[in-house]
Amino acid sequence: MSELTLTVMRLGFLAVLWLFVIVAVQVIRSDLFGTRVTQRGSRRTATDARPPQARQNAAAPPQQRQQPGRQRRGAPTKLVVSEGSLTGTTVALQGQTITLGRAHDSTIVLDDDYASSRHARIYPDRDGQWIVEDLGSTNGTYLDRTRLTTPTPVPLGAPIRIGKTVIELRK
């Protein structure tokens, strides 16, 4: 066997061996499983001070923003939990119904002994006005200090109290 062939084979073998290692590492890189956490950024008022990643998303919303109907100035844009174990949680208001309760499929799952599994829901009516409705809960839903009996419009910043949890709509 010529010297050259053997040298080529020697180096070729090392290259192939390393290629295998690299391919194996690539497989590990693409081998993702387990829990997927998706961040869904959504925006109501947009300025240039937003992160570049979100800027691409912002291209679509202009039409979307009109969707909730005749959204008035001063309409709430998010729902904020201000007291209770979920303090700090915010949910963007995009015209969807928000359900609250201990059931796992609620939008906001309340970990609260005083909440029912389907406790209340918050939804926009045709005018874009947000309405809170008690779903026959045991301990009741309070807007400010009055217990709800019928679907009631929620003013901006008014506390909705469910057990130990307090929720507000904010701009």
Added chain:
Amino acid sequence: MSVVTNTTTIGAIDAPSRRNTELMLMVFAVAISVFAYANVGLAINGELPSGMLGYGLGLALLGGIGHLAVRKFAPYADPLLLPLATLLNGLGLAIIWRLDQSERFQATPNFVAAASKQLMFSAAGVALLVIVLLALKDHRILQRYTYISMLVALFLLILPMFFPAVNGAKIWIKIPGVGTIQPGEFAKIIIAVFFAGYLMVKRDALALASRRFMGLYLPRGRDLGPILMVWAFSILILVFETDLGSSLLFFGMFVVMLYVATERTSWIVFGLLMSAAGAVGVATFEPHVQQRVTAWLDPFDGWGKLAASEQMAKSLMAFGSGGTLGTGLGQGNSDLIGFAANSDFILATVGEELGLAGMMAVLLVYGLIVERGVRTALAARDPFGKLLAIGLSGSFAIQVFVVAGGVMGLIPLTGMTMPFVAAGGSSVIANWALIGILLRISDTARRPAPAPAPSPDAEMTQVVRP
């Protein structure tokens, strides 16, 4: 003003089974091994070796059977473990065959051609892997046999004491007509089952009942019991079987699992102190261990006087002559090592003929196997599976470290074999079984979670309107 509200959604990613990736890597691994085999033949005899077809087909068959078994019985198992092990096994076969061809190596006393035997052992190993996958439907079954496995492991470890020493260490048992078995390799797996089952139950007591002293959690005296027992036992192995390797392996594995189970760094500190004290203590009076230490401290001093030193020195020279890119397969002089060149010292051949570059790749392949084991442990949902996977991959890692470190002169040489690569039936068979158990745990861990049970309160609240 910019308002960015984020709703975080947490869902499950459906793990694809990735069996096709495994198949592709497997083909690649077999191809590399056949390449190595052809390279050896061309370098030594100047022609493609006649046994190449048989060797390639044999290896491909083994890999294929392993792959099909995984496809059938563990469809979600880790895609990398099997190809990595196959590559090491195939590479080992090529190098063993290369040493078989060497005339100098053939001239050593009690030489036997090892390559065909090794292929047979690999077949037995893959068969055991298939049996493990077939019989062990759920690794949690092993938990039932916690204390039985302790007895079996102790029995396997003590057994070689009653057989004559081979090359100074009593780690073999000789069965007339069958050959020699190294029970320690199997005990390694069995004792991992015991440690996992035991620590799972006792870890709270070991982790929580402790005093804090100088930043370390000091366990209570009575909680030191188990570690002292394992330590004493590993010292006994060292004294009566004069085998530093197994002793280090068992104690190291226990410390690793203890640390993972309790999350207390103090166990590592205690473990290191105790193993250092034990090794130094035994080395003062045990001549076999002393020899090894002498050979480690000054390998070239004993040239011509002490066989162990000379062998060590030859191994270091082999690494040196290999340099960065190696001499090429079949073109080195590592066969000068003579005795045990194809088992304990096989890494010297890898180092000489593939050089630093090849050596790093081989060590990385070992590292990747360990990484997949640890990943399996992280992904496993039950504490027993976690501990078992950590124990098995930890013992694999310790074994690789002890052998590679010994051959390279980092630590005193011990009589252990490099998993998969070195010639030796027990080692190959036991390590295939180890891979089988890891595959089983990873299959359980990566299997997509069953659809959530219907929520009990899903139909409870209904609003009835008039």
